[in-house]
Amino acid sequence: MAKRTYSVREYQAEVAALLPALPVAVTPLAGCRGLVLAEDLVAAVSLPPFDNSAMDGYAVRAADVAGAPVALPVADDIPAGRTAVRPLEPGTAHRIMTGAPLPPGADAVVQVELTDGGTEVVTVNSAVPVGRHLRMVGEDVVAGTVVLSAGTVLGPPQLGLAAAVGAAALPVRRRPRVLVLSTGSELVEPGRELEFGQIHESNSVLIAAGVEEVGGVAEVLRFVPDDVEEFRSVVAARAGTADVLVTSGGVSAGAYEVVKDALTGRGVEFVRVLVQPGGPQGSGLVDGLPVVAFPGNPVSAALSFELFLRPALLGALGHRSVDRPRxxxxxxxxxxxxxxxxxxxxxxxxxxxxxxxxxxxxxSHLLASFAASNCLIEIPEDVTEVPEGAEVDVVLLD
Structure with missing residues (x-):
């Protein structure tokens, strides 16, 4: 029976359908970097939560320093972290540190550089307007407002904001657990000496790194020889322990295609995608475990991850956009x-x-050129010649 044929977009949809949205888990902030917020985050407090000083200096009434230079008695010291602050009386100053609460009655801060730095009496050498060097309550965030919307990718600034409004943990879609398995009796672990006819196994390293780059957790299974029953036993033993199994190799039309031989008729369909490299592909469910089977040539495996698995994983994580920029x-x-x-x-x-x-x-074997690249040049199916200087679509990888 002839293999089914898919366009790139059609097969992307097939793989994406295998990976529904991942469950939501409330996760400590330290474990949220790179994940996607599943629900709106509402600020529990305002930022700043109280009026405070933006400078080290002296809290004053602007009217009291309008005729500077003037000397004012220093009635109090206010360090950052003070929780009880007495009011500022007219004709006095309070020495104040950056971030410290503004005393009632003060309407400006004179930075220390505009004074003589006195601790009992301070000479203020320059007038300041009302509001100078103040951070007012709610200036940045008002309590009760949405500060991060569902679908936001959580990077350092977003996690810092979540912490600032009092969130110790966030609801995020948990990281996908991905089993990565490269087949082939000719494969040898990197670091071991090669015998004639052997090659170092690289696909699992490449795919696992891609999984982790998008926020997944990869577990590499090494090594499964070209034996159908052994391959089936490995898959059966891991059903239910992962969100998806990714294989490379063993999907083409030749002999000793262990993945195809082991999984045909067991829930995985092997198809042809109209793409070069990476045409032979397989996908489906085996005992409830989603399986995505890539070709074994390194660039075919790398491109298959880019085109089919990467966007599916991003979609399952809740990303609004799953495509690379162009x-x-x-x-x-x-x-x-x-x-x-x-x-x-x-x-x-x-x-x-x-x-x-x-x-x-x-x-599809030229891995060094892939490693030296930062983009993919996409040539449509109806174009056979691209002249020098012609405009082309570029998929940006960096």
Whole structure:
């Protein structure tokens, strides 16, 4: 029976459907970086929560220093953290530190550089207007307002804001648990000496790094030989322990295609996607475990992750946008592409440049050129020749 054929967009939807939205868990702030807020965060307190000084200096009534230079008795010291502050009497000053509460009656702060720094009597050398160097309650955030909306990706500034309004934990979609399994009896762990006919296994490292970059937790399973029954036993043993199993290798049309042989008829469909590289693909459910099967050539596996699994994981995490940013640029060299398939060539596109430079050829084994690239050049299925200088779509990876 002929394999089903999918466009890139159609197959992206197939993989995304395997990974529904992940459960929401209230998570301490330290574990939230890079995750997506599942519910609006309402400020429990205002920022600032009280009127305070923006400078080290002296809290005064502006009218009392209008005729500067003037000397004022220093009636109190107010360090940051003071919880009880006595009012400022007319004709006096309170020495005050940055962030300390403004005493009732004060309407300005004179920075210490405009004074002689006195501790009992201070000479103020310059007049200041009402409101100078003050941070007023609610100036930044008013209690009861939404400060972070659902769908916000939580980076350092957002987590800092959450802490500032009193949130110790946030409701986020939990990190996806991804099992990564590379098949092939020819594979050898990096660091071991190779014998003739062997290669170092790199796909699981590449895929696991991609999973963790988007906020997932990857567990690498090493190594499963080209044995159907052993492969099936590994998959069966891990059903229910992860959100998705990702395999690489064993999905093409040749002999010893262990993933295809083990999972055909068991819930995984092996199909052809109109893309180069990465045409042979597989996906489905095995004992309730979502399985996504990539080709084994390193660039095919890398591109398959970029096109199919990365956006699915981001969607399950609650991201509003799951696509890489794009740009238009002029090709710095001519390229060819097979008819009927979208080709993704590796390239470099520097910020501000109008050109994109192809890096390496189209081969699915050219991992060094992929590592030297910062973008993908997308050539549509109806284009077979791209002349030098032609405008092309560029998918930005950095």
């Amino acid at each position: 740009a238009r640029a002029r090709a710095a060299a001519a390229m060819t592409s097979p008819a009927g398939r979208v080709q993704y060539r590796r390239g470099r596109h520097d910020s501000g440049s109008v050109e994109v430079v192809p890096v390496g050829g189209p081969g």
